[in-house]
Amino acid sequence: MTNKGWRAALIISAGLGLSVNASAGFKVVALGVNGGVEEGNLTSYLIRSDDQSRYLGLDAGSVLPGIGKALEKGSFPEVTSENSAPLTPKGAVFRNLISAYFISHGHLDHLAGLIIASPQDSKKPIYGSAETIDTLRQYYFNWKVWPNFSDSGSGQRLGTYRLNAPRLGQRFSLGLSGLDGVIYPLSHGGIGSSMLLVSRNNDTFAYFGDTGADRLEKSRHLDAAWRALGEEIKQKRLKGLIIETSFTNQTPENQLFGHLTPALLLEELTHLEGYAGGKGSLKGLKVVISHIKPSLTAGADPRADIRQQLEQGNDLGVNFLFMQQGDSLEF
Ligand SMILES: [Zn+2]
Ligand SMILES: [Zn+2]
Numbered sequence: 506m507t508n509k510g511w512r513a514a515l516i517i518s519a520g521l522g523l524s525v526n527a528s529a530g531f532k533v534v535a536l537g538v539n540g541g542v543e544e545g546n547l548t549s550y551l552i553r554s555d556d557q558s559r560y561l562g563l564d565a566g567s568v569l570p571g572i573g574k575a576l577e578k579g580s581f582p583e584v585t586s587e588n589s590a591p592l593t594p595k596g597a598v599f600r601n602l603i604s605a606y607f608i609s610h611g612h613l614d615h616l617a618g619l620i621i622a623s624p625q626d627s628k629k630p631i632y633g634s635a636e637t638i639d640t641l642r643q644y645y646f647n648w649k650v651w652p653n654f655s656d657s658g659s660g661q662r663l664g665t666y667r668l669n670a671p672r673l674g675q676r677f678s679l680g681l682s683g684l685d686g687v688i689y690p691l692s693h694g695g696i697g698s699s700m701l702l703v704s705r706n707n708d709t710f711a712y713f714g715d716t717g718a719d720r721l722e723k724s725r726h727l728d729a730a731w732r733a734l735g736e737e738i739k740q741k742r743l744k745g746l747i748i749e750t751s752f753t754n755q756t757p758e759n760q761l762f763g764h765l766t767p768a769l770l771l772e773e774l775t776h777l778e779g780y781a782g783g784k785g786s787l788k789g790l791k792v793v794i795s796h797i798k799p800s801l802t803a804g805a806d807p808r809a810d811i812r813q814q815l816e817q818g819n820d821l822g823v824n825f826l827f828m829q830q831g832d833s834l835e836f
Pocket of ligand 1: 541
């Protein structure tokens with residue numbers, strides 16, 4: 506094609522709203538990947554758009570230990586001791602690169618790191634469902650378990666965090682990350698959890714908080730989430746998703762307490778496949794498995810078992826990914 510031809514093609518594709526930058530997408534850094542038991546590596550991810558410098562925190566179970574690990578692994582090449590001064594590189598990522606948090610639900614393994622580090626955090630917004638924000642206000646930032654670093658609730662308000670509860674299903678902008686989000690409700694063994702659908706330009710990414718399967722939760726929430734994501738896949742917008750698989754298939758269904766096993770996740774993903782255009786429509790979809798519960802039984806390796814059980818039943822052709830603390834991936 507001639508120069509003139511390329512120019513015309515670019516103008517036409519821009520006019521159609523098509524992305525002309527093939528590398529546009531998201532970067533995800535895992536700050537913590539486990540679903541409890543041992544502090545220091547609890548559920549927390551960072552996401553940013555490739556055309557932005559600042560991140561959104563997706564849950565905050567372990568924050569500073571995860572940033573330390575990610576710096577060791579070279580996941581923040583833009584941060585050096587020189588350009589962090591007077592902060593440490595860890596402090597610079599924590600205070601300056603994380604511009605906002607989304608908290609999926611009020612369980613400790615999703616926000617302990619944020620609470621513990623809050624005295625040294627910079628001002629930033631926290632987003633969540635009304636139920637989650639209410640839990641933060643009533644049960645954490647209440648001067649009984651911790652000083653009130655938020656801008657609302659009881660006693661003196663220190664004001665580090667602006668608490669925001671956007672309406673479910675309604676698009677809103679996520680602070681200075683440049684990302685937009687829509688929150689969808691999830692059922693999690695008696696409490697409300699949520700999924701955040703992140704978007705930027707013409708790309709989207711889904712982050713699921715803890716969730717049980719609809720069949721066991723007697724809920725339609727995952728079904729509604731799959732319907733929304735099915736449309737994203739049809740429109741070729743969805744770059745990937747993060748979802749939990751807490752327990753192996755050997756765990757009895759009455760002991761899941763609102764969590765998924767490999768068999769249940771595969772069963773649920775079949776519903777997504779239906780909404781995404783039927784057989785084969787999930788081929789190559791990147792699905793990060795998070796929130797595996799570590800075992801203290803000698804010789805047990807739930808991570809290896811869950812990986813094997815997911816691959817064995819993977820007739821969908823999904824690309825299951827297992828991030829370790831400190832890893833970064835492009836989507
Ligand atoms: Zn959890
Ligand atoms: Zn939970």
